[in-house]
Amino acid sequence: MRILCLLILSISSAFAQSTITGYVRDASSGEALPAASLxxxxxYQGAxxxxEGRYILKIERLPSVILIRYIGYESKRVTINSDFPTQVDIELKPSPIEMQNVVITGEDPAIILMRNVIxxxxxxxxxxxxxxxxxxxxLSLENDSGIVMLSESLGDMYWDRIKGIRAVLKSKRTTKNVDPKDMVFSPDDAVVNFYDDDVTIQDSRFVGPTHPNALSYYDFKLIGQxxxxxxxxxxxxVNTKSKLQPTFVGTISVLDADSxxxxxDLKPSEFAIFPMPIRQWDVxxxxxxxxxxxxxxxxxxxxMNGLIKIGLPGLEFPSIKYGQLSAFNDYSINQTMPDSLYKQKRLVVVDSIALQKPKQFDSARVFIPLSEREDxxxxxxxxxxxxxxxxxxxxILSRYVKMEDEYNDSIAAENAKPKSAFKKFSNDLSPQLGFNRVEGGRLGLKYEHEFNRSWKASIRGGYTTAxxxxxxxxxxxxxxxxxFVHFIKVSFYDGVTPRFDSDNYAVWMGQMLPLTGFRDYYDYxxxxxxxxxxxxY
Structure with a gap:
């Protein structure tokens, strides 16, 4: 009986899930090592x-050996037993290496390295x-003052060499100012794989640094080791050779022994074009x-980290800072994939049953701790x-811009003081100003009133100088x-209008061209x- 009890205890210990947490730091300076790998x-599991150098690691079997790695540092192995403390701080020693002076007389060594990698x-x-x-x-969103929104997601990522990437969302949590019905998840940035031949970002296909023809699109130079x-x-x-094909610039690291x-550490090249009114877009x-x-x-x-600045003469928006952080764990390789994932074009599928399960973040096998600011x-x-x-x-034009956030504005409306009839009327008024080569100056007003979430009506009028x-x-x-996603709209108009719509130029952008000496984009x-x-919608 005693032997049976010991056997049961040993089996339970071997398969009990354990959680360890701690920090990975530089042994010399004590500085945190962000994105260190455990x-x-x-x-195929880790963290x-x-x-801030903090980690949380779920271990399903004891004992287990944890390998901690960071480029430029000596790796360390730690054996975790059942009697090991749950707080494990790890220090890694720097492992400097001197790069020999190399006189390059022909092909840069980086080109040879990348040819081997490819x-x-x-x-x-x-x-x-x-x-x-x-x-x-x-996913995080910030303005100049601090964090505005946070959203976390758990799920499964699927990658197929022919069919592409899909994600299944199983759990989420957000700050209180996000509507629970909204799916705040950006698969374009969350599941990017820079080892792919073609890297798709925001519906644009970039040539990857390991594409078979990468040497035709990129200039590689060795800068250190x-x-x-x-x-x-x-x-x-990594520098680009192409002004037409979307490419990246930055740095990459290659392990010589394994090619x-x-x-x-890459960003889109300077030849990426952003439409007005975007003044700056750094990602x-x-x-x-x-x-x-x-x-x-x-x-x-x-x-991924990004910064967007939007502005026009007379209208300036605060800087929009955003970040996307994803981690992947417990891989299954060359398995049968669910056909249902690829029957629809949506990159993200919501598992509504799994979404109802509580406390999934407490037991998640893959997780990156929040920073103090995020907490x-x-x-x-x-x-x-x-x-x-x-x-x-x-x-001066800001009063005519309506920034709608129905989920949060409804709370503010309940606590707001009643507006006067004149204030309500003036808030619904907006100017109709513009210029084109046919009408000349366009001066008018528009009155638009929303009676409730279902009904909206408007009237407009003005005068043209030419x-x-x-x-x-x-x-x-x-x-x-x-x-309220279904709609029907009825309108009447008497006046000059463009012959066609354009996804490249908004009407107001086309109106600015003749004022600056360029040919008008539109016909009227x-x-x-x-x-x-x-x-x-």
């Missing part, structure tokens, strides 16, 4: 540290048909790869902290259904029209 040897990839990449991994993702487990890691500067790409991506001691090199994480944001942000207030524009004719019109629209005609449209 891998449970013999598995990475956050910006050739090696073709050998193993052809055998990688698909994979599935547990995924954790975190570091140490990892006694092997040389070469740091390579493998193990880290990237950068960092990603690490591991073969987990096996054949295939797979993503460990993806870290505070969860505690301090409340419903009513609207995005309209967080990104309220300034300038034609010396008035323009006028009216319209109404009705919305219905769940979340005199219209007396009645329009009836119906559809859904």
């Amino acid at each position: 891998q449970i040897e013999g598995t 990475i540290t956050n910006r 050739a090696k990839k073709q050998r193993w990449f052809g055998k990688l048909k698909n994979f599935k991994a547990d995924m954790y993702s975190r 570091r140490n990892l487990d006694g092997q040389i890691v070469y740091d390579i500067r 493998a790409l193990i880290a990237v 950068a991506y960092k990603q690490q790869f591991s073969n987990f001691g096996r054949e295939y090199w797979l993503p460990v994480d993806i870290r 505070s944001a969860y505690a301090e942000i409340k419903r009513g902290d609207s995005f309209g207030k967080a990104f309220k524009p300034t300038g 034609l010396k004719d008035p323009f006028y019109g009216a319209g109404a629209e009705y919305h219905w259904g769940r979340r 005609y005199k219209a007396q029209e009645i329009r009836v449209t119906a559809g859904f």
